[in-house]
Amino acid sequence: xxxxxWYLILSAILFCLGVFGFLLKRNIITIFMSIELMLNAVNLSxxxxxxxxNTHAPAGGKIIPLSGxxxxxxxxxxxxxxxxxxxxxxxxxxxxxxxxxxDRVNLLKL
Amino acid sequence: xxxxxLFIVFGLICVAGAINLLVQRHPISSALSLxxxxxxxxxxxxxxxxxxxxxxxxxxxxxxxxxLFVFVIMLLNAGAEERTRGxxxxxxxxxxxxxxxxxxxxxxxxxGGSHMGSVSLNSSSGSSSFGDTHxxxxxxxxxxxxxxxxxxxxxxxxxxxxxxxxxxxx
Numbered sequence: 001x002x003x004x005x006w007y008l009i010l011s012a013i014l015f016c017l018g019v020f021g022f023l024l025k026r027n028i029i030t031i032f033m034s035i036e037l038m039l040n041a042v043n044l045s046x047x048x049x050x051x052x053x054n055t056h057a058p059a060g061g062k063i064i065p066l067s068g069x070x071x072x073x074x075x076x077x078x079x080x081x082x083x084x085x086x087x088x089x090x091x092x093x094x095x096x097x098x099x100x101x102x103d104r105v106n107l108l109k110l
Numbered sequence: 111x112x113x114x115x116l117f118i119v120f121g122l123i124c125v126a127g128a129i130n131l132l133v134q135r136h137p138i139s140s141a142l143s144l145x146x147x148x149x150x151x152x153x154x155x156x157x158x159x160x161x162x163x164x165x166x167x168x169x170x171x172x173x174x175x176x177x178l179f180v181f182v183i184m185l186l187n188a189g190a191e192e193r194t195r196g197x198x199x200x201x202x203x204x205x206x207x208x209x210x211x212x213x214x215x216x217x218x219x220x221x222g223g224s225h226m227g228s229v230s231l232n233s234s235s236g237s238s239s240f241g242d243t244h245x246x247x248x249x250x251x252x253x254x255x256x257x258x259x260x261x262x263x264x265x266x267x268x269x270x271x272x273x274x275x276x277x278x279x280x
Contacts, residue, residue, distance in 0.1 A: 001113065001114075001228045001229070001230050002113055002114050002117045002157075002228060002229050002230075003223055003224070003226065003227075003228045003229070004223070004226045004227060004228060004229050005219040005220070005222075005223025005224075005226055006117065006121075006223075007117075007154075007158070007229060008215075008219050008223075009215075009216060009219050009220075009223075010121045010124065010125070010154075012212060012215045012216060012219070013125055013128075013212070014124065014125070014128055014147070016208050016211065016212040017125070017128040017129065017131075017132060018128070019204075019208045020132060020205070020208060021131060021132050023197075023200040023201070023204045023205060023208070024132070024196070024200075024201075024205070025132070025191070026191055026192060026193075026194055026196055027137055027188070027191040029137045029140075029141075029179065029182065029183055029186075029188060030131075030137050030140050030191065032179075033131065033137075033140055033141060033144050033179065034131070036144065036171075036175065037128060037131065037144065037147065040147065040148060040151055040171070043151075043163075043167075044151060044154065044155075047155050047158050047160045047163055048158060048229060050158075050160070050241075051158040051159055051160070051229050051240075051241075052226075052227065052229055054159075054240050055227075055229075055230065056227055064249065064253065065240070066240070066241070066245055066246060066249050067249065067253070067254075069160055069162065069163050069241060069246050069249075070246065070249050070250055070253075070254050072160075072163050073163070073166070073246070073250065074254075074257060074261060076166060076167075076170050076171065077261045077264070077265065078261075078264070079171070079175065080170060080174065080175060080265070080268075081264055081265055081267075081268035082268075083175045083178055083179070084178070084268050084269065084271075084272040085268050085271045085272055085275065087178055087179070087182045087272075088271065088272040088273075088275035088276040089275055090182060090186075091182065091185070091186065091275070091276055092275050092276065094186050095278075100137075100186065100188055101191075101192050101194060102196075103194045103195070103196060104194075
């Protein structure tokens with residue numbers, strides 16, 4: 001038996017580390033990886049709450065506990081689409097700028 | 111007891127991998143530590159009884175997405191990160207903000223966590239087939255059929271966008 005709050009604290013730690021990486025790293029690929037870390041932290045919360053509501057469901061029956069898993073599925077689909085488009089943008093930026101440092105990419109046009 | 115032990119071990123591996131992601135200066139080291147984070151998260155999902163989610167975590171995240179990252183890092187021949195100063199606003203407002211957020215959430219969960227109950231692997235009151243592929247497929251193709259179909263359109267748009275962006279001009 002692990003308290004639900006332990007899972008949520010782990011999720012919060014991972015999310016905050018992802019935000020730190022987003023703010024402090026200067027390499028555009030590492031910043032992108034920090035975003036993936038934040039998405040994973042949120043997925044952990046979803047799965048933990050799904051398991052929690054499976055055993056602690058209220059009497060009304062309005063809550064479908066498994067929808068937490070379905071949401072994780074959708075988050076993963078969106079993350080995969082985001083990774084494909086984002087990495088294509090990174091390649092396109094690198095082709096014109098010859099750099100991956102975000103401080104040197106200061107114009108919106110490619 | 112075993113459940114707690116496994117959670118602590120894999121949670122620590124997870125946090126250590128995430129910290130290593132921030133510390134490493136070379137992007138390929140960061141990518142490999144992110145793989146460690148995702149693999150240990152998959153094991154934590156197994157502890158929560160989410161077998162399908164654990165499987166697609168390994169296949170999609172640790173497999174497909176991270177291979178894409180490593181492929182791009184090697185394609186661009188990315189070296190170690192340059193030390194530039196970066197944004198002042200991010201450093202002096204963002205970082206304290208995140209620390210305050212983490213402290214608040216941690217304190218709330220520590221203080222009120224005992225009222226929230228706990229998570230168990232073999233639930234007695236819940237259904238035994240919780241989290242397997244059959245149950246999730248039922249949910250996805252009945253309750254979430256329209257969002258599921260829309261994601262296929264989203265994937266198609268993402269593929270076309272990646273091809274257009276990655277195309278060499280001229």
